[in-house]
Amino acid sequence: MKSEIDHLESKIHWGMVVDLDRCTGCEACVVACRAENNVPTAGEDQAARGRAIHWLRVERYWEGEFPEARVRFRPVLCQQCEAAPCEPVCPTFASYHNPEGLNAQVYNRCIGTRYCANACPYTVRFFNFYNPVWDKPLHLQLNPDVSVREVGVMEKCTFCVQRIKAAEIQAKAEKRELKDGEFNPACVQTCPPKALIFGNLNDPESEVSKLARSNRATVLLGELNTRPNVTYLERGSWSGEEGGPASAG
Amino acid sequence: MAQIFHPSTNTISRVSIYGAVFIIALGGYVAYRVNQASYFTDINEARQQPVPFSHKHHAAELGIDCRYCHTSVETSSFAGIPPTHTCMSCHSQIWVKSEMLEPVRESYATDKSIEWVRVNAVPDFVYFDHSIHVNKGIGCTTCHGPIGEMPITWRAHTLYMRWCIDCHKHPERYVRRREDVFKASYAPPSDQLALGRKLVKEYHIKSPREITDCYTCHR
Numbered sequence: 001m002k003s004e005i006d007h008l009e010s011k012i013h014w015g016m017v018v019d020l021d022r023c024t025g026c027e028a029c030v031v032a033c034r035a036e037n038n039v040p041t042a043g044e045d046q047a048a049r050g051r052a053i054h055w056l057r058v059e060r061y062w063e064g065e066f067p068e069a070r071v072r073f074r075p076v077l078c079q080q081c082e083a084a085p086c087e088p089v090c091p092t093f094a095s096y097h098n099p100e101g102l103n104a105q106v107y108n109r110c111i112g113t114r115y116c117a118n119a120c121p122y123t124v125r126f127f128n129f130y131n132p133v134w135d136k137p138l139h140l141q142l143n144p145d146v147s148v149r150e151v152g153v154m155e156k157c158t159f160c161v162q163r164i165k166a167a168e169i170q171a172k173a174e175k176r177e178l179k180d181g182e183f184n185p186a187c188v189q190t191c192p193p194k195a196l197i198f199g200n201l202n203d204p205e206s207e208v209s210k211l212a213r214s215n216r217a218t219v220l221l222g223e224l225n226t227r228p229n230v231t232y233l234e235r236g237s238w239s240g241e242e243g244g245p246a247s248a249g
Numbered sequence: 250m251a252q253i254f255h256p257s258t259n260t261i262s263r264v265s266i267y268g269a270v271f272i273i274a275l276g277g278y279v280a281y282r283v284n285q286a287s288y289f290t291d292i293n294e295a296r297q298q299p300v301p302f303s304h305k306h307h308a309a310e311l312g313i314d315c316r317y318c319h320t321s322v323e324t325s326s327f328a329g330i331p332p333t334h335t336c337m338s339c340h341s342q343i344w345v346k347s348e349m350l351e352p353v354r355e356s357y358a359t360d361k362s363i364e365w366v367r368v369n370a371v372p373d374f375v376y377f378d379h380s381i382h383v384n385k386g387i388g389c390t391t392c393h394g395p396i397g398e399m400p401i402t403w404r405a406h407t408l409y410m411r412w413c414i415d416c417h418k419h420p421e422r423y424v425r426r427r428e429d430v431f432k433a434s435y436a437p438p439s440d441q442l443a444l445g446r447k448l449v450k451e452y453h454i455k456s457p458r459e460i461t462d463c464y465t466c467h468r
Binding site for chain 2: 010098099102106107108109145146147158161162169173
């Protein structure tokens with residue numbers, strides 16, 4: 001009998017779809033993520049030294065010259081790769097794959113080698129160069145369901161695992177299955193144009209798995225074969241060049 | 250020129266070389282015992298409370314259900330510390346002149362909470378949830394010890410991660426029927442393993458691989 005359950009056989013496999021044709025670049029997701037996950041603010045000096053932490057960022061791509069310019073947006077968060085480059089390099093197994101397809105980061109295990117951040121091609125892992133401080137009364141807004149990371153550990157997007165676990169526990173206590181869209185990570189919940197969709201990829205009927213099969217679907221840096229669990233939807237391929245498929249829309 | 254080493258050095262070096270294994274083992278044993286000492290783990294150390302509340306009297310002798318005071322244990326991560334109003338639902342009628350209960354009456358009159366001393370606590374980076382344990386057939390006394398025998402409450406287990414993991418790897422050794430969860434004096438049946446295996450299936454308790462996932466408790 002096979003005792004170990006591979007996450008590919010598990011009932012649940014969390015994934016996200018980012019519809020770039022809907023994204024307006026408003027950065028509401030960035031604000032929501034910061035508030036939900038106790039992400040510290042670096043301040044001007046530290047940010048200038050590259051020590052700012054953003055679990056989720058919105059990248060801007062300019063096309064054309066003024067006045068013909070247009071900008072396209074791409075929210076980038078941890079891609080929760082199936083073949084994650086950050087996982088095998090961690091000497092303490094602080095970065096590992098969990099049975100529900102999440103690329104997990106265990107702060108207590110992390111000793112801050114930063115190998116994972118160096119291995120990550122998406123630059124979505126961040127190191128705590130100092131103990132985070134929240135000026136009063138901002139410390140009162142900290143989310144009690146999320147650990148505050150201390151100096152010397154890596155952190156990154158968790159797909160709001162605290163919300164995942166809370167919903168799973170509630171569903172189990174009520175002896176029922178989780179419903180599609182019952183809960184969402186903070187970024188998904190807040191997105192005004194509904195460009196972000198979250199759900200169970202192993203459920204063929206869930207909205208996220210339907211969208212992930214769409215012919216607009218691509219993955220970020222697909223040539224690296226990291227098999228991300230975040231899928232981007234867009235018309236045509238990305239191209240900064242004029243006349244490319246990107247400008248056709 | 251005098252000898253640098255005294256002849257006794259020969260004996261000392263022989264003993265320390267041949268005894269190295271025992272010396273290291275003894276050091277390890279001492280470290281383990283210190284680590285397990287109640288001085289550090291707070292096990293079996295009754296905590297002085299503002300009111301000497303007895304779980305033994307209330308839960309075992311009077312048979313008040315755990316949930317009468319710890320109301321949110323089935324629906325929330327936190328079992329709940331009862332407000333003074335809960336105490337006064339009985340003590341406005343009985344023991345109204347008791348000296349011991351003066352802080353309770355004062356709290357009720359001034360609307361200021363009684364400051365209980367916390368007995369069982371896990372670190373801030375551990376997200377323990379009462380509701381899921383209670384709903385999956387883990388009884389109160391499994392973690393909180395023989396609460397029905399505690400005149401003043403003490404911590405019965407280390408609440409170390411190793412102790413948690415032990416049950417998460419072998420839930421069948423500890424799980425009980427849902428109707429027995431809130432029994433203050435519960436002794437596991439002799440066929441605990443057989444019952445446990447049956448209940449693990451019946452209650453859909455996840456496999457050890459899934460419930461020893463770090464994200465189960467750490468977020």
